[in-house]
Amino acid sequence: MLITLEHISAHVSFSLIFVVTLIYWVTLVYPIEGLTSSGGKGMIVTFVCITGLLVTRSLYSGHLPLSNLYESFMFLSWSSSVIHIVLEVRSQDSRWLGAITAPCAMLTHGFATLGLPDKMQQSAMLVPALQSHWSMMHVSMILLSYATLLCGSLSSIAFLVITSRINRKIVLSAGNSFLQSFLTNKNWYLYDQEKNDLQDTFCFSFTNSRKCQLISQLDQWSYSAIGLGFSLLTIGILSGAVWANEAWGSYWSWDPKETWALITWTIFAIYLHTRINRGWQGEKPAIVASLGFFLVWICYLGVDLLGIGLHSYGWLI
Numbered sequence: 001m002l003i004t005l006e007h008i009s010a011h012v013s014f015s016l017i018f019v020v021t022l023i024y025w026v027t028l029v030y031p032i033e034g035l036t037s038s039g040g041k042g043m044i045v046t047f048v049c050i051t052g053l054l055v056t057r058s059l060y061s062g063h064l065p066l067s068n069l070y071e072s073f074m075f076l077s078w079s080s081s082v083i084h085i086v087l088e089v090r091s092q093d094s095r096w097l098g099a100i101t102a103p104c105a106m107l108t109h110g111f112a113t114l115g116l117p118d119k120m121q122q123s124a125m126l127v128p129a130l131q132s133h134w135s136m137m138h139v140s141m142i143l144l145s146y147a148t149l150l151c152g153s154l155s156s157i158a159f160l161v162i163t164s165r166i167n168r169k170i171v172l173s174a175g176n177s178f179l180q181s182f183l184t185n186k187n188w189y190l191y192d193q194e195k196n197d198l199q200d201t202f203c204f205s206f207t208n209s210r211k212c213q214l215i216s217q218l219d220q221w222s223y224s225a226i227g228l229g230f231s232l233l234t235i236g237i238l239s240g241a242v243w244a245n246e247a248w249g250s251y252w253s254w255d256p257k258e259t260w261a262l263i264t265w266t267i268f269a270i271y272l273h274t275r276i277n278r279g280w281q282g283e284k285p286a287i288v289a290s291l292g293f294f295l296v297w298i299c300y301l302g303v304d305l306l307g308i309g310l311h312s313y314g315w316l317i
Contacts, residue, residue: 079147152225
């Protein structure tokens with residue numbers, strides 16, 4: 001009965017998150033207030049369904065549902081919905097937020113439900129190394145940090161896409177001004193002044209637009225999410241080191257998973273350093289965060305796909 005209930009929760013939650021993703025994408029083109037609020041309510045219902053799925057699975061398996069690839073992807077989907085709900089409370093316009101978090105939840109949920117074979121979706125007994133009280137602390141913190149860092153990095157990628165389009169418009173407008181000055185035989189030194197005036201005028205009009213607010217919001221979302229995700233990743237790495245010493249007799253063994261986790265931690269530490277100490281904002285830290293997006297996936301899946309190291313059990317091998 002519990003397994004049947006789990007399957008029902010999985011299919012209902014995936015259908016809901018698919019519809020919610022479509023709603024948020026539609027509202028980006030047609031900003032309908034009713035649809036946006038429906039997307040937020042749908043995200044809450046999705047969160048409840050995935051929570052029920054994880055609780056049901058833990059009841060009949062007898063352990064925290066974080067032991068294989070299917071369960072970790074479902075936990076990532078659940079984490080994305082939690083992040084959306086938390087950030088939506090603090091955000092006035094949740095359309096772009098939903099356009100980032102809802103696809104994350106949908107893709108991870110869809111891969112777990114539809115992409116993995118049935119055998120890999122079944123719960124199994126934990127290997128001896130995983131039968132520890134550190135399992136809940138380490139694995140849950142690491143997966144929560146992955147979800148949070150991915151959402152923050154995607155916000156930075158969206159920030160770069162929007163600002164690149166704006167910069168392209170400025171360059172094209174300045175180029176047209178230069179061509180007009182050349183054809184009308186104006187003095188060349190006037191071009192730089194006209195270009196600066198054009199940028200000032202563009203930025204002034206842009207400052208009062210919704211796009212400026214969106215860019216500022218995306219930058220703030222990215223900073224907040226990565227700050228939280230970095231803290232969770234730090235806790236996960238430290239608890240993993242204590243667990244490794246308890247299980248294998250060494251705090252750090254330079255396992256491929258550990259190495260890539262350290263690389264990922266370093267990249268996001270650089271991002272936060274440039275934001276806090278250097279005072280950088282805008283494109284430069286966003287580029288660093290975008291690089292972190294790919295490093296998270298390498299650390300999460302890339303190492304396990306190779307089937308090497310101490311962290312490969314219970315996954316694709």
